[in-house]
Amino acid sequence: DIQMTQSPSTLSASIGDRVTITCRASQSISDLVAWYQHKPGKAPKLLIYGTFSLESGVPSRFSGGGSGTEFTLTISSLQPDDLATYYCQQYTSFWTFGQGTRVEI
Amino acid sequence: QITLNESGPTLVKPTQTLTLTCTFSGFSLSTNGVGVGWIRQPPGKAMEWLGLIYWDDDTRYSPSLKTRLTITRDTSKAQVVLTMTNMDPVDTATYYCAHRSADLLLFDSWGQGTLVTVSS
Numbered sequence: 158d159i160q161m162t163q164s165p166s167t168l169s170a171s172i173g174d175r176v177t178i179t180c181r182a183s184q185s186i187s188d189l190v191a192w193y194q195h196k197p198g199k200a201p202k203l204l205i206y207g208t209f210s211l212e213s214g215v216p217s218r219f220s221g222g223g224s225g226t227e228f229t230l231t232i233s234s235l236q237p238d239d240l241a242t243y244y245c246q247q248y249t250s251f252w253t254f255g256q257g258t259r260v261e262i
Numbered sequence: 263q264i265t266l267n268e269s270g271p272t273l274v275k276p277t278q279t280l281t282l283t284c285t286f287s288g289f290s291l292s293t294n295g296v297g298v299g300w301i302r303q304p305p306g307k308a309m310e311w312l313g314l315i316y317w318d319d320d321t322r323y324s325p326s327l328k329t330r331l332t333i334t335r336d337t338s339k340a341q342v343v344l345t346m347t348n349m350d351p352v353d354t355a356t357y358y359c360a361h362r363s364a365d366l367l368l369f370d371s372w373g374q375g376t377l378v379t380v381s382s
Contacts, residue, residue, distance in 0.1 A: 200266075
């Protein structure tokens with residue numbers, strides 16, 4: 158199984174801050190990494206797929222990057238609506254998720 | 263617009279079998295490459311992929327849960343059913359179904375989830 162280790166588990170930041178969440182894979186994987194935003198009681202929302210590609214309708218302040226075993230999600234200017242938990246996911250071999258990062262404003 | 267909705271019992275007893283139904287709209291499970299998957303999240307823990315059924319009725323299961331899971335579909339009703347046997351308190355979780363995109367190869371639309379508690 159490919160494990161995804163996500164950090165930090167909690168991130169406290171101010172409005173307008175640039176924030177970065179990191180995911181490390183247990184082995185080198187292709188660019189099949191996605192990021193989801195999850196708010197309590199709601200369906201998880203796809204933000205980024207294929208490491209870099211922004212899902213339609215997602216604000217451009219979200220961006221993805223990385224390669225090999227290290228991947229990142231960056232929010233360039235944190236907004237109040239971004240309060241949520243974020244998950245990385247690899248889909249090279251089945252589907253596995255990171256532990257999640259809770260973003261606090 | 264793709265929508266998915268999970269339904270089923272909120273409480274099951276240990277050793278019982280859980281049956282959850284995913285009712286979807288906005289896509290056809292007969293379309294080449296499309297799938298419907300199940301994912302769960304125990305309280306305070308990471309999400310865990312459980313299994314998937316493809317447009318051609320092929321199924322894939324998490325190796326750690328394979329012996330307990332069955333996923334079937336009723337295309338005419340636009341439903342997918344998850345069956346999990348021998349439920350245990352550690353199976354307490356929110357269970358989600360999700361659309362697996364033929365183009366993106368991942369889960370691009372999810373239901374809101376249903377909380378299942380396993381307790382006597």
